[in-house]
Amino acid sequence: MTDADLLRLGRLKANLERRAAIFRMTRRFFDGQGFLEIDTPILSPAIAPEKEIIPFESEGWFLTTSPELYMKRLLAAGYERIYQIAHCFRKDERGRLHNPEFTLLEWYRAGADYQGMIADTEQLVFGIAGQLGFGDSVKYQGMTVDLSPPWGQITVRDLYMQMAQWDPVANPDPARFDEDMMAKVIPHLNPHRPLVVTEYPAPMASLARLKPGNSQVAERAEVFIGGMELANAYSELTDPQTQEARFLKEIEQIRREQGRDAPLPRKFLESLPHLPPCAGIALGMDRLVMLFCDAASIDEVMPFTVDTA
Amino acid sequence: MDIEDARKGTKILLDGVPYNIEDAEFMKPGKGRAIYRYRLRNLIDGSSLERTYHSGEKLQEANITSREGQFLYREGGHYVFMHTDTFEQYLMDERILADKQGYLKEGMVIMTMFLGDKPLDITLPIFIEAAVTKSDVNTRTDTVTAQMKRATLETGLEIDVPIFIKEGDYIKVDTRTGTYVERVVTKK
Numbered sequence: 001m002t003d004a005d006l007l008r009l010g011r012l013k014a015n016l017e018r019r020a021a022i023f024r025m026t027r028r029f030f031d032g033q034g035f036l037e038i039d040t041p042i043l044s045p046a047i048a049p050e051k052e053i054i055p056f057e058s059e060g061w062f063l064t065t066s067p068e069l070y071m072k073r074l075l076a077a078g079y080e081r082i083y084q085i086a087h088c089f090r091k092d093e094r095g096r097l098h099n100p101e102f103t104l105l106e107w108y109r110a111g112a113d114y115q116g117m118i119a120d121t122e123q124l125v126f127g128i129a130g131q132l133g134f135g136d137s138v139k140y141q142g143m144t145v146d147l148s149p150p151w152g153q154i155t156v157r158d159l160y161m162q163m164a165q166w167d168p169v170a171n172p173d174p175a176r177f178d179e180d181m182m183a184k185v186i187p188h189l190n191p192h193r194p195l196v197v198t199e200y201p202a203p204m205a206s207l208a209r210l211k212p213g214n215s216q217v218a219e220r221a222e223v224f225i226g227g228m229e230l231a232n233a234y235s236e237l238t239d240p241q242t243q244e245a246r247f248l249k250e251i252e253q254i255r256r257e258q259g260r261d262a263p264l265p266r267k268f269l270e271s272l273p274h275l276p277p278c279a280g281i282a283l284g285m286d287r288l289v290m291l292f293c294d295a296a297s298i299d300e301v302m303p304f305t306v307d308t309a
Numbered sequence: 310m311d312i313e314d315a316r317k318g319t320k321i322l323l324d325g326v327p328y329n330i331e332d333a334e335f336m337k338p339g340k341g342r343a344i345y346r347y348r349l350r351n352l353i354d355g356s357s358l359e360r361t362y363h364s365g366e367k368l369q370e371a372n373i374t375s376r377e378g379q380f381l382y383r384e385g386g387h388y389v390f391m392h393t394d395t396f397e398q399y400l401m402d403e404r405i406l407a408d409k410q411g412y413l414k415e416g417m418v419i420m421t422m423f424l425g426d427k428p429l430d431i432t433l434p435i436f437i438e439a440a441v442t443k444s445d446v447n448t449r450t451d452t453v454t455a456q457m458k459r460a461t462l463e464t465g466l467e468i469d470v471p472i473f474i475k476e477g478d479y480i481k482v483d484t485r486t487g488t489y490v491e492r493v494v495t496k497k
Contacts, residue, residue: 052342052364092313092343092364095335175363178341206340222339232339257365 008308015293015301018132022289023085025128026105035081035107040070042087048207049250049262054091056100063089066282068207069268071108072236075278076271083107085285096297097228097287099305105288108236108280114208114219117233117281118196121223122149125194125288132292140226140291143191147225151194156217159197163188169216172201186227194225207243208234223283226291231283240272310370312345312362320352320371323360327352327371327424352422352429353405371424375432378421380413390428393418401428411466412437412484433484438493439463441478444470 027037047055047062048069056063067086074082088104109116126147129138136148157169164180189195198221202210205218219235237243247264254262289301299305315321319330328349337343343364350357352373362368378390378399387400388410399421403410405428412433413419420432444460457469462482470489474480479493 050340052337052340093335093337095337098335098337175342178338179344181338181341182336182344204340229339 005308009303012300012303015289015295016303018293019289019301021132022128022292023285025131026085026124026285029124029127030081030083030107033081035083036079038067038071038074038079038082038084040064040067040074040084040086042089044070046263046265046268048265048268049247049254050206051250051253051257054260056089056091065090066104067106068280068282069265071106071280072275072278073268073271075108075110075236075276076274080110081108094306097290099286099298099302101306102298103285105283105285106280108278110276110278112279113235113277114198114221114233114279114281117279118151118153118221118223119149121231121233121281121283122151122194124283125225128288128292134292138292138294140294141296143226145191145226145291146193151196151223153196153198153221155199156197156201157199159185169199169201172203174204177201177204186224186229189224189227191227194223194230197222197224205237205246206234207237207246209237209239228287228290229284230287230291231281233279233281235279236275236277238272238275238277240269243272244269310368312364312366312368315345315347315368319368320373321349322369322371323349327373327429331357352424373429374423375420376423377418378428378431380415380417380419382415388413390421399426399428401431405429406431408487409433409484411462411464411487412482414439414464435484436481436490437464437484438479438481439466441470441474441476441480444474444476 030037042064043061044064045061047065053065055065064086066088067084071082071084083106085103085105087101089101091100093100107120126149129135129147137144137146157167160166160168160180164184168177199211199217200220202216202218205220208218208220211217211219221233222229223231251262251264254260286298286301290298293301295301315330317330317333321328321330328351330347331350332348334346335343336346345362347360347362348357349360377393379393381389381391381398386403388403388406389398389400391398409431414437421428422430439462441460442463445458456471458472459467460470460474461467468482468487468489470480474492481490481493482488483490
């Protein structure tokens, strides 16, 4: 073991202890509400085809990029409240907030919509802050963040009209959307409060259903805290034809633009006719730990990153 | 090269000019396209600039290598070096060496950075030892402090040295700051 390794691991101990405490509190939060903890495969024959999420492939199999498809197959089989803390893998994602292997918390509720998942998230995060002795507020990177619910909400359209002076719902442009998200939106969010951004443009719906009565937007929400994108919630799309059409379009784009073959997740699509109305959310556990450890980088909340593994 | 393979320290070419990636910031909206923000250092004139790239874009990698070379002698406006492994000679313009000229002693072995086979820059050792070839006996009014005086080294560099330093003495100089460190007692 090198001196650098010894020093680093010694320095990380307090954060890793807090990480373990946060994981325990998270499990207690869901167990206490009758959720079932689930483990689904890390190695999968097919994953959700997503153009901007590059999977690791091995022997014709994929390392999971998210447990989402398996979780929904369980919902389709009648499981009503389930959660999972899963290691996920996404190629080439490395930076202050990214490591190619990271930990996602996902939970799902039959009968709920995405607002229900946001309410859960508020209770979960606020509850952990209290149990860790922070009270209502946590200090993150020099800013005091008041975590008390309810958190403010704003639609994508209003947010972009305010901060980037254009309407991504009327004029969908995913490339410009991402660029402005990083350059014009996130750096200028109020650092003292969490923010929930709702109603994503329909072309960015992914696996979310469109809003009943307004097919221009999807029932999708993202939670931002301390300049970090923490969680992504959907009212789940349950219509097999629409979902298959979205997947096929994505698969075609992936083939054309990246020369990559992405299989259609057939077993998932076959389960969709049985999927009840439901909602789910994925939350970056490493980032949640960063928030409560006042850590500037994901490297400070995991013992081994891709650079030290 | 693919943008995904570039790292801090990767050398790239922009319009034929070599740059070092000094700082790299990776950003990505959860379901969105990755953005790479780089601070780039121009390896020829030292200026810096910021550039933003996206996943899927390509970079032109600069074929930068470092090789050991020995400084032989100065000729006109050029410095003549020799590869220590092949004994081939190469020239560097004094304008490229700029301030580093004052630390080059004949026979000295240094690392040279090449773009293809064109020498770009040299890496000096942190300290060099050199003989004082000229120094005033009396303190002069334009020295930094009363205890220092100007001296010229065998490399041509002029620096401030303590008044007890005599012509013919060897001294150690910090190449990062261009300042006197100490007298070297047992030298030749």
